[in-house]
Amino acid sequence: MATEAKTDPAKHLLRVALTHPECVEGEVLEPEYGRPRIRLDMNVEMPLDMKADGISRSGVRTREPVIIKLPAAFPWQSPLFYLREDFPRNFPHLMPFAATPRPCLVEGDQDEYFLQFGLVEYGIFHLVEQLAIWLRKAAVSGLIDPAQGWEPMLRRDFRDVVEIDADAARSVVNRNGGWIAWQGRFFRRGAPEAFLNTAAETWVSSKGETTPLMRKPDNPTFTSRLTDSDASLGNTVVGVVWPDKNSDGTPRISATYLPESVATLRDLRTRAAELGCGRGLESFLANVERSFAGMFLLAPIPIGIVLCVRRPIHLIGSASDIELLPYVVEIRANKNRSTLFAGGDDEPVAPAMHYQSLTVGLLQTLSGVRARPALAMLGCGSVGSKLAMHAARAGQRIAAVSDELSLRPHNMARHALGAKFVGTNKAEALAKELSGFDMTPVVHGGDLSLDLCDPDRSKQIIPRAAGAAINSTASLSVREALVSAVTPRLRARLFEAALFGRGRGAFLLADGAGHNPNHCDLIAELYATLDDERAAKLLFDPAGGLTEIQIGQRGRRCA
Structure with missing residues (x-):
């Protein structure tokens, strides 16, 4: 059998196809343009009144000839199935533009379906089975199932x-x-x-x-x-x-x-x-x-x-x-x-x-998430940029972005944005990237620890449209300023996210109802109750905790 499959694939395919109960007869035809061809005669099950006439009301015969053509790459590509030239065209699941009608036998890529069975014989048999099912449904106009809905016109593989x-x-x-x-x-x-x-x-x-x-x-x-x-x-x-x-x-x-x-x-x-x-x-x-x-x-x-x-x-x-x-x-x-x-x-x-x-609805559907309130991002570094981009790709609006620093070459090791933004302000760069998702966040490029204390500027940092704000600066001064700026009228839920120990540890803080407990309370509790030795070492190690990574000959930062 294996030798026959290599030396005469047409005979091998015919032998396998004839093992299907609905394949009643067949023959190997003369090659076309040097490629093998096979004819199968398929029995088509249909109601008795139609069977007596030899043809269904939809125009399908009780015995349908089908031509199979083997592509040059067979068996790495699947066989192609063609119906008779006068086969009715008003069916779904027919390949468009084919001079001779071609049934669409599987949802998705037919080559992948054919290859998934491992053995060529299994692939052939299952494609013939799909053909039998297709013809059976076509005979009773059942290729559209009203319970599922209307089958859109097949437009697969168009170039435009x-x-x-x-x-x-x-x-x-x-x-x-x-x-x-x-x-x-x-x-x-x-x-x-x-x-x-x-x-x-x-x-x-x-x-x-x-x-x-x-x-x-x-x-x-x-x-x-x-x-x-x-x-x-x-x-x-x-x-x-x-x-x-x-x-x-x-x-x-x-x-x-x-x-x-x-x-x-x-x-x-x-x-x-x-x-x-x-x-x-x-x-x-x-x-x-x-x-x-x-x-x-x-x-x-x-x-x-x-x-x-x-x-x-x-x-x-x-x-x-x-x-x-x-x-x-x-x-x-x-x-x-x-x-x-x-x-x-x-x-x-x-x-x-x-x-x-590209719409919010499309992103939410493909991400499998429900609609969520807009975010305000405090900090647009490696953590903040990734959080913002992941949220945007899930269909969550970004209402505001804040960062006073510029992107530097070493940021590219962990930042969500590309190298073309090096030298530009992080918040502005992130806003430009988000514009591709049809988002226009408010951009704040000032000092967060100072501007959060200004009522007017704080409204830019956390606008009313934001349902949540994430502080990803890993800055003690920003945390203190954010906690101090909170008023009972601020409805946005506050979060703080940070990596420490050079990315080997992380924490996420979420304040409580009415911002109680706040982030200062939560970080104090974290420090007081952290009993994991490895996590504590990563967090408190002065060389790799929440400290800034120094890159380049800039000297040490003085108080």
Whole structure:
């Protein structure tokens, strides 16, 4: 068996596949482009009334031929399964753009699924099992389970991306139908003369800020700048389009599954009309055309288009019944043009993957944490920067950052920020990094031990929006000043975090209700009751406790 697998993998695969009870017959076919092919005849279980007709109401036959093609890297890559060319296309879990229908047999990477079983024979058998299950469900239109929700249109492995907040897009949808234009940014890979779906690919993103479609010399709605010989970036728009209501006033619901097959502007217009979005799409495109009246721009500009489609049930993994179908099309504002779309109705349109924008909600979901109050960070060193960045990545807002010191080269050994910030103020540098998470904390760069005693400055250090404040300075004077600055009106919970013994020990203090006990009380209790010999040695050792690490020829600090 092992020898056969190496010398004739097609025969070996057929032998293994025929051990599956639903695989009734098969043969090795002539190779295609030098690669082995196998035909399997799969028995498809279905209700008796359909079986008597030899075909299900969904168009699946009781005996389905399936072609298996072996990739060049087999068995390190999984076999590819193809259905007959006239197999119905209105099923979920069909690979998009395949000239011959290809079923999507597993969730995730099929190669990983195939390889996880260790033995090639097991991998083959389990893929054939997945194929049998797929055909069985397709026969009874069961590839969408209403209990789970609507299966979004398969958009896996597309090269182009539209990045927007799905909730923001769904929130603009109303029953009357229409469109809205959002400010956007794009990155384009490919020469200016390259086209989508062939040699150009794009990433279009938007934060959901509405923009009027006007084109004036001082209006930066559309721009393009070369960053390389075959790469550019600039400003663009994303058009969000939703369906008109039915003639009786009810919302338009699209209950028929349509696999992704849009490749041209004509296809997009047809698909939009099928989904009730035709009027909105035409209006959006016409406004884009008018915004360029009398204007010229030599570089191609990709624009995003998102069709919002109502489904009969909620989407899998979502409480919403609105599915987003994103696309990218390019405009070329050349001289002597008749339209922005150089190819007319044949202008390439790239179906795109949707990536969720970086939002607090996304970070909380992926981190598995609930919403938590905003933080004020007192100290932005190695401890404070890490605490702030971990909190931000979990979707927790950072309301304020405070530190008077600058980042120095030796800080890079333990700091959360990169070397590009060396020489800049720690608080300002941390705030710049947090801006990438759409956070704009208040920045305080003064002496905390002094400014906490000033009522006005202390409101900057711990603003009202902060539900908690963390002192990570490891400074006795800052601790004393913070405790002294506390008033009954300060609602923020206070914490102190510190590393000692050169990072081999740590403590976290959390004050009590009404700030009683406070941090001075807690640190005194820690010192008085610490009975762990190793921890005590690390904490009280003058060479490695909470002392500052001296780096560089600066001399000793004098009182």
